[in-house]
Amino acid sequence: MAMPALDAEKLKENALTSIRLGIEDFQRSRLPLEQSGDPARALSAIRNLFAGVLLLFKYKIATSVDDPDDAATLIFNPPEVLPQADGNGGVAWNPVGKFKRTTIDVATIKKRFEGFDIDMDWTTIEKLQECRNHLEHLHPANTLGEVADFVAELFPILRGFIQTQMNEQPAELLGAAWPIMLEHHTFLMDTRAECITAWDDAGVPDLMQPWLEECQCEECGSSLLRPHAEDIEEGMGVERYDEKFRYVCVACGYSDLIGPLMIKNLEDAYDYDPRDGGEPGVETCNECQRDTFVIGEQHCLWCRAELDYPECTVCEEPLRQEDQFNGGLCGYHNHVYEKMMRDD
Ligand SMILES: [Zn+2]
Ligand SMILES: [Zn+2]
Ligand SMILES: [Zn+2]
Incomplete structure (x- = not known):
């Protein structure tokens, strides 16, 4: 099958260039303006760093097989597999077209890693990807703190990956970018620990x-x-x-x-859209009047208020704050009860 050519060493080279540029951007974004600082570089720092890490991942995948043609099938997006009539009343699933010139995205890299037993902290990678996408929409000046967090979170991923998956030393591989990342990471983690204690x-x-x-x-x-x-x-x-x-x-x-x-x-965590049939998960607490009463958990996260009647004494349906005046009955059974009293 015809396929774009793949040069694994080139992938690695591009990855390292991208990371180096990302760290340069990061430094420039943090300098004061009079020292030629440029906050607008924060976004390109994130783009370069994230792209660099993905390229390193692709390099790892490409070098997990011996044959360069096999490597290419892992890195480029495969043709779509579509069902076709086989002429005998059955169905055949065949690839349609060729391998594409585009390379695999984060979701597919994850599948390849799983297929080749390569360990990765995907929760952090996905968090970083979300952060990257989110920063695209902000004014650069409003992102500097978040970018600093991003670089610090990326650091242990990069360090672990280079040491355990590439069997190389990060200081050698990343050159001047390494001590900058290391120092920044140490500063951020120490400061974060101090902040947590202060609270x-x-x-x-x-x-x-x-x-x-x-x-x-x-x-x-x-x-x-x-x-x-x-x-x-x-x-x-x-x-x-x-x-x-x-x-x-x-x-x-x-x-x-x-x-x-x-x-x-x-x-935000309980955000919902009524147009999708969503319902609120949090409401105003009757005790403290803050919007911190978690309906599903039947208590207030601020003042710890709980319900006198957590469930209907007849049907055991969970009750809400608004049902508390029915003496332990749900709306339906309260209605039934009132009707019965009237009819007597
Ligand atoms: Zn701030
Ligand atoms: Zn409360
Ligand atoms: Zn009931």
Whole structure:
């Protein structure tokens, strides 16, 4: 079958060039303007780094087989396989057309890795891909913090892959890009650990903790948020003072309320579209009036309020906050009960 030619060494070379350019872009995006800094380079940093990593993955796949023709069948998109009548009342599935000139995408790389028993942390890769796509739509100035997170998250993936799957030393392979990534990763992880510890004294409701961890600076997208020192000194706690307590972004210095940001993360996670028949998963809590009552879990993540009557005493259907005034009956059985009382 005719196929585009594949040069595995070229793949590797392109991968390394792409990563090197990505790190250069990253550095330029972070410099102050007067030192020829350019925030607009943040997006090309992400594009180059992500593309570079995918090229390394393809290199690994291509070098997992001995024959270059076999390698090409793994890297280029295969022809579509379509059913055709076999002339005897049966069906034959045949490839239609040739291998394409385009190479495989993330989803197919994942399948190839599975087929060749190559381990990979796909949860992180997919998260990085999502981040990449999401950043395409933002103004570069609003992405610097998130880009810094991206580079730090990519680092352990790249390090592990080069060491275990390519049997090479990252410092040798990546040259000058390596110490920059290493230093950045160390700084970010240390700062993140400090931020997490700092929130221990801020009185965040326990059940809201996972939604605190999702918070990103509203100005630059960084995950490096600390509780505001003044609000800690005032002795305020987030649980009671959610309309006053502020976070500070370590990356850009921006400051705003942490409570509404946590609640927004919770709501985004339960996002739904009524046009698709979706229903809300979170509603306003009758006790504390915050939008933190998780309907499916029958409790409030902020004030821990629970239902007096979790299910209908007749049909055992789970009840909601709005059913609590029926003395433990669902809407239907409450109606039946009232009708019976009237008819007596
Ligand atoms: Zn920020
Ligand atoms: Zn509540
Ligand atoms: Zn019922």
